[in-house]
Amino acid sequence: MEFIDEKTLKIDRIETELDRFVVDFARILEKHAKYVIVSGYVAILLGRSRATEDIDILIKKMSSERFIILFSELMENGFCCLNADFGASAAKYLSDGISVRFAKKGKIIPNVELKFIRTAFDEITLKNRIRALMPFGTIFISELEMQIAFKRRVLKSEKDIEDAMHIEMVFNGRIDKNKVGAYKKMLGGCYGRKI
Amino acid sequence: MAEKFDFSRNRKERIKFISMWAEYVKTHSDVEWSSQQKVLIDSQIKNAGQNSSKYAPK
Numbered sequence: 001m002e003f004i005d006e007k008t009l010k011i012d013r014i015e016t017e018l019d020r021f022v023v024d025f026a027r028i029l030e031k032h033a034k035y036v037i038v039s040g041y042v043a044i045l046l047g048r049s050r051a052t053e054d055i056d057i058l059i060k061k062m063s064s065e066r067f068i069i070l071f072s073e074l075m076e077n078g079f080c081c082l083n084a085d086f087g088a089s090a091a092k093y094l095s096d097g098i099s100v101r102f103a104k105k106g107k108i109i110p111n112v113e114l115k116f117i118r119t120a121f122d123e124i125t126l127k128n129r130i131r132a133l134m135p136f137g138t139i140f141i142s143e144l145e146m147q148i149a150f151k152r153r154v155l156k157s158e159k160d161i162e163d164a165m166h167i168e169m170v171f172n173g174r175i176d177k178n179k180v181g182a183y184k185k186m187l188g189g190c191y192g193r194k195i
Numbered sequence: 196m197a198e199k200f201d202f203s204r205n206r207k208e209r210i211k212f213i214s215m216w217a218e219y220v221k222t223h224s225d226v227e228w229s230s231q232q233k234v235l236i237d238s239q240i241k242n243a244g245q246n247s248s249k250y251a252p253k
Contacts, residue, residue: 001225013229016236044236047220047228051239080252108251109243158206162213169217 001046003174008131011045015136018044021110022055023137025102028077030140032070033059036129038142038150043163045132045141047170050159053109054101058126061116064091080105121150121187145176149183 001011013019022041029035040052062070071087082101084090090100094116103111117123129140142150144167151160168175220228 001220011229012225014226014233016229016233017240018236044232047217047232049216049232049235051236053239053243082252085252103251106251107244110240162209165210165213166217169214170220172221 001170004133008133009141010133013045013134015134018051018055018110019134019136021104022112023134023139024077025055025057025074025079025112026139027137028073028079029057029059029070032066032073033062034126035059036126036140036142038125038147039155040159040163042141042147043166046144046167048163048166054111054113056113056115058115058117058122060126061095064088064095067091067094074102078105079103082108082111119193121183124186125150144171144174145179146183148175149180149187152180153184153187 004010036058038058039056041055044052068087068091071090079102081090082103084093084100093100097118099113099115101111101113117126125142125146128143130143132139132141148164148167151164
């Protein structure tokens, strides 16, 4: 793994079924919305030795009409929604702050947990996203410092702390500790509150 | 009497493993570490998929 520029991380990883699922979903999603993948899958992408059942993705708020078009394209391409039957109901869930889950038809795991950005911190996460360039596709993930701060300051479970440790160890010398500190501070203040 | 589970020792051991694996990731090619990771991830998905068709939305 190496950063080829400030915003692009090249990972020559062997494709897993999870990667295939994420790349397939992201290829459709990116045509409709700016997105960023956060949390567990990012740690896995960066080498963490664990699996996950869901992939958290944040997108910018969009109108119900626009979301229904995205929903239809996902359905046409072999995805199904696990907690809504129609695009309109899924759009309503999202605007109410509830996440919507998508899996491949006939499957439950893995699934994408899609959410609208809700806090100023989410907005910055989306803005500062970085590109993960892999032999089988390109996706957008959250900045490493942001990932560490969120896992250490907000999520705090043993698994999340271990994810943060893994990223810190693998990217030791490249992680901007001041930036992590600043993000942690933001999460404790108004940036972490709903907008 | 059942032996008491040593959480602190278990935690230390986990951290040691995380550190060992992180070092491996740093010092080996992406292909090397990710091919090991692939075994873990693909087997989880395979196991999860065995019964999911009964419960997944059609």
